[in-house]
Protein backbone atom coordinates (compact mmCIF):
# COMPACT_ATOMS: atom_id res chain seq x y z
CA UNK A 1 0.00 0.00 0.00
CA UNK A 2 1.08 3.59 -0.74
CA UNK A 3 1.63 5.66 2.39
CA UNK A 4 2.80 9.21 2.99
CA UNK A 5 5.25 9.73 5.83
CA UNK A 6 5.24 13.28 7.16
CA UNK A 7 8.50 13.46 9.10
CA UNK A 8 9.70 16.32 11.24
CA UNK A 9 13.20 17.20 10.13
CA UNK A 10 15.79 19.38 11.80
CA UNK A 11 19.47 19.74 11.11
CA UNK A 12 20.96 22.22 13.61
CA UNK A 13 23.84 22.91 11.22
CA UNK A 14 21.50 24.08 8.45
CA UNK A 15 17.99 24.77 9.73
CA UNK A 16 16.79 27.73 11.77
CA UNK A 17 13.86 25.67 13.02
CA UNK A 18 12.28 22.24 12.45
CA UNK A 19 10.04 21.63 9.43
CA UNK A 20 8.09 18.72 7.97
CA UNK A 21 9.07 16.80 4.85
CA UNK A 22 6.90 14.23 3.10
CA UNK A 23 7.96 10.89 1.61
CA UNK A 24 5.89 8.35 -0.34
CA UNK A 25 6.64 4.73 0.53
CA UNK A 26 5.24 1.46 -0.70
CA UNK A 27 4.78 -0.86 2.26
CA UNK A 28 3.02 -4.05 3.28
CA UNK A 29 0.20 -3.63 5.80
CA UNK A 30 2.20 -5.75 8.23
CA UNK A 31 5.38 -3.67 7.89
CA UNK A 32 6.33 -1.64 10.93
CA UNK A 33 6.91 2.11 10.99
CA UNK A 34 10.61 1.30 11.35
CA UNK A 35 10.51 -0.56 8.01
CA UNK A 36 9.01 2.53 6.37
CA UNK A 37 11.64 4.80 7.94
CA UNK A 38 14.36 2.42 6.74
CA UNK A 39 12.90 2.58 3.25
CA UNK A 40 13.19 6.38 3.30
CA UNK A 41 16.72 6.30 4.68
CA UNK A 42 18.06 3.52 2.46
CA UNK A 43 16.41 4.50 -0.85
CA UNK A 44 15.27 8.14 -0.73
CA UNK A 45 17.19 10.29 1.75
CA UNK A 46 20.21 8.96 3.58
CA UNK A 47 20.41 12.06 5.75
CA UNK A 48 17.30 11.08 7.74
CA UNK A 49 18.46 10.39 11.29
CA UNK A 50 16.82 8.20 13.95
CA UNK A 51 17.90 5.65 16.55
CA UNK A 52 17.17 1.96 16.18
CA UNK A 53 18.98 -1.23 17.02
CA UNK A 54 17.18 -4.48 17.84
CA UNK A 55 14.06 -3.83 15.69
CA UNK A 56 12.09 -6.10 18.01
CA UNK A 57 10.91 -3.96 20.91
CA UNK A 58 13.73 -4.91 23.26
CA UNK A 59 16.42 -2.21 23.19
CA UNK A 60 14.14 0.83 23.53
CA UNK A 61 16.04 2.87 20.94
CA UNK A 62 13.28 3.95 18.58
CA UNK A 63 10.62 5.63 20.69
CA UNK A 64 9.10 8.56 18.79
CA UNK A 65 5.79 10.36 18.33
CA UNK A 66 3.72 8.57 15.73
CA UNK A 67 0.47 10.31 14.86
CA UNK A 68 0.77 12.25 18.10
CA UNK A 69 1.37 9.31 20.44
CA UNK A 70 4.62 7.98 21.87
CA UNK A 71 5.31 4.61 20.31
CA UNK A 72 8.19 2.31 19.36
CA UNK A 73 8.60 2.49 15.58
CA UNK A 74 9.53 -1.20 15.51
CA UNK A 75 6.26 -2.30 17.12
CA UNK A 76 3.60 -0.27 15.29
CA UNK A 77 2.16 -1.77 12.12
CA UNK A 78 1.41 0.39 9.08
CA UNK A 79 -2.10 -1.05 8.73
CA UNK A 80 -3.05 0.51 12.07
CA UNK A 81 -2.10 4.07 11.13
CA UNK A 82 -3.88 5.21 7.97
CA UNK A 83 -2.41 6.51 4.71
CA UNK A 84 -0.77 9.65 6.08
CA UNK A 85 1.47 9.22 9.10
CA UNK A 86 3.08 12.02 11.06
CA UNK A 87 6.37 11.16 12.76
CA UNK A 88 8.07 13.49 15.23
CA UNK A 89 10.82 13.23 17.84
CA UNK A 90 9.86 12.71 21.49
CA UNK A 91 8.90 16.04 23.04
CA UNK A 92 10.55 17.46 26.13
CA UNK A 93 14.07 16.63 24.94
CA UNK A 94 16.48 18.71 22.88
CA UNK A 95 16.56 17.48 19.29
CA UNK A 96 20.05 16.62 18.08
CA UNK A 97 18.92 15.88 14.53
CA UNK A 98 15.58 14.87 12.98
CA UNK A 99 14.13 12.14 15.26
CA UNK A 100 17.26 11.83 17.39
CA UNK A 101 16.96 13.42 20.85
CA UNK A 102 19.39 14.11 23.65
CA UNK A 103 18.52 11.64 26.45
CA UNK A 104 21.25 12.66 28.89
CA UNK A 105 18.83 14.24 31.43
CA UNK A 106 16.57 11.20 31.19
CA UNK A 107 19.42 8.86 32.14
CA UNK A 108 20.61 11.25 34.85
CA UNK A 109 17.16 10.92 36.50
CA UNK A 110 17.36 7.15 36.10
CA UNK A 111 20.77 7.03 37.78
CA UNK A 112 19.56 9.33 40.58
CA UNK A 113 17.18 6.68 41.98
CA UNK A 114 19.99 4.10 42.32
CA UNK A 115 18.58 1.48 39.95
CA UNK A 116 20.64 -1.44 41.18
CA UNK A 117 20.56 -3.95 44.02
CA UNK A 118 21.85 -2.53 47.30
CA UNK A 119 22.80 -5.29 49.73
CA UNK A 120 26.09 -5.23 51.61
CA UNK A 121 25.59 -8.34 53.71
CA UNK A 122 26.91 -11.65 52.45
CA UNK A 123 24.07 -13.87 51.22
CA UNK A 124 23.46 -16.89 53.38
CA UNK A 125 23.97 -20.16 51.56
CA UNK A 126 25.70 -18.45 48.63
CA UNK A 127 22.66 -16.78 47.05
CA UNK A 128 19.88 -14.36 47.89
CA UNK A 129 16.67 -16.33 47.79
CA UNK A 130 13.14 -15.04 47.47
CA UNK A 131 9.77 -16.70 47.10
CA UNK A 132 7.68 -16.55 43.89
CA UNK A 133 5.32 -14.19 45.75
CA UNK A 134 8.19 -11.86 46.64
CA UNK A 135 9.38 -11.91 43.03
CA UNK A 136 5.86 -11.20 41.81
CA UNK A 137 5.76 -8.00 43.89
CA UNK A 138 7.97 -6.11 41.39
CA UNK A 139 7.60 -8.28 38.28
CA UNK A 140 5.80 -5.64 36.20
CA UNK A 141 8.49 -3.00 36.59
CA UNK A 142 11.30 -5.37 35.53
CA UNK A 143 9.95 -5.04 31.98
CA UNK A 144 11.14 -1.45 31.47
CA UNK A 145 13.42 -0.97 28.43
CA UNK A 146 14.23 2.71 29.14
CA UNK A 147 12.78 3.95 25.86
CA UNK A 148 11.48 7.16 27.55
CA UNK A 149 8.04 6.83 25.94
CA UNK A 150 6.36 7.15 29.35
CA UNK A 151 8.44 10.03 30.64
CA UNK A 152 8.03 12.14 27.52
CA UNK A 153 4.28 11.43 27.33
CA UNK A 154 3.87 12.99 30.79
CA UNK A 155 2.76 16.64 30.57
CA UNK A 156 4.52 17.40 33.86
CA UNK A 157 7.91 16.65 32.28
CA UNK A 158 7.16 19.10 29.44
CA UNK A 159 7.07 22.03 31.84
CA UNK A 160 9.15 20.91 34.81
CA UNK A 161 12.71 19.83 34.14
CA UNK A 162 13.22 18.84 37.78
CA UNK A 163 10.61 16.05 37.81
CA UNK A 164 12.38 12.68 37.74
CA UNK A 165 9.63 11.30 35.51
CA UNK A 166 7.76 8.00 35.30
CA UNK A 167 10.62 5.85 33.99
CA UNK A 168 12.89 6.70 36.92
CA UNK A 169 10.10 5.93 39.38
CA UNK A 170 9.37 2.63 37.63
CA UNK A 171 13.02 1.66 38.00
CA UNK A 172 13.06 2.73 41.64
CA UNK A 173 9.93 0.62 42.20
CA UNK A 174 11.71 -2.40 40.71
CA UNK A 175 14.23 -2.32 43.61
CA UNK A 176 12.18 -0.73 46.42
CA UNK A 177 9.86 -3.74 46.44
CA UNK A 178 12.59 -6.36 45.93
CA UNK A 179 12.81 -8.33 49.19
CA UNK A 180 16.58 -8.80 48.73
CA UNK A 181 17.30 -5.08 48.48
CA UNK A 182 18.29 -2.87 51.41
CA UNK A 183 18.19 0.51 49.64
CA UNK A 184 14.42 1.03 49.58
CA UNK A 185 14.41 3.69 52.30
CA UNK A 186 17.15 5.63 50.52
CA UNK A 187 15.26 5.57 47.22
CA UNK A 188 12.00 6.54 48.88
CA UNK A 189 13.70 9.54 50.47
CA UNK A 190 15.02 10.57 47.04
CA UNK A 191 11.48 10.36 45.63
CA UNK A 192 9.82 12.06 48.61
CA UNK A 193 10.53 15.53 47.21
CA UNK A 194 8.88 18.15 45.02
CA UNK A 195 10.75 16.75 42.04
CA UNK A 196 9.89 13.17 42.99
CA UNK A 197 6.64 11.21 43.01
CA UNK A 198 4.51 14.06 44.34
CA UNK A 199 4.81 15.88 40.99
CA UNK A 200 2.77 13.09 39.41
CA UNK A 201 -0.83 14.18 38.74
CA UNK A 202 -2.08 10.70 37.76
CA UNK A 203 -2.72 11.64 34.14
CA UNK A 204 -2.17 8.03 32.90
CA UNK A 205 -0.37 9.18 29.71
CA UNK A 206 2.63 7.15 30.87
CA UNK A 207 0.62 3.95 31.14
CA UNK A 208 -0.88 4.51 27.69
CA UNK A 209 2.56 5.13 26.17
CA UNK A 210 4.47 2.18 27.65
CA UNK A 211 5.27 -0.29 24.84
CA UNK A 212 5.80 -3.06 27.39
CA UNK A 213 2.36 -2.69 28.96
CA UNK A 214 3.76 -1.74 32.37
CA UNK A 215 1.11 -0.29 34.67
CA UNK A 216 3.26 2.80 35.18
CA UNK A 217 0.71 4.95 37.01
CA UNK A 218 -0.04 2.06 39.35
CA UNK A 219 3.67 1.64 40.13
CA UNK A 220 3.93 5.35 40.93
CA UNK A 221 0.90 5.08 43.22
CA UNK A 222 2.52 2.12 45.01
CA UNK A 223 5.59 4.24 45.70
CA UNK A 224 3.39 7.07 47.00
CA UNK A 225 1.55 4.66 49.29
CA UNK A 226 4.87 3.27 50.58
CA UNK A 227 5.88 6.83 51.45
CA UNK A 228 2.60 7.52 53.22
CA UNK A 229 2.06 4.29 55.07
CA UNK A 230 5.40 2.51 55.46
CA UNK A 231 8.31 3.52 57.62
CA UNK A 232 11.01 5.17 55.55
Ligand code: FES
Nearest residue numbers: 053055057060074
Ligand atom coordinates in the same frame (compact mmCIF):
# COMPACT_ATOMS: atom_id res chain seq x y z
S1 FES B 1 14.73 -0.87 17.70
FE1 FES B 1 14.97 -1.80 19.67
S2 FES B 1 13.08 -1.35 20.63
FE2 FES B 1 12.73 -0.73 18.60
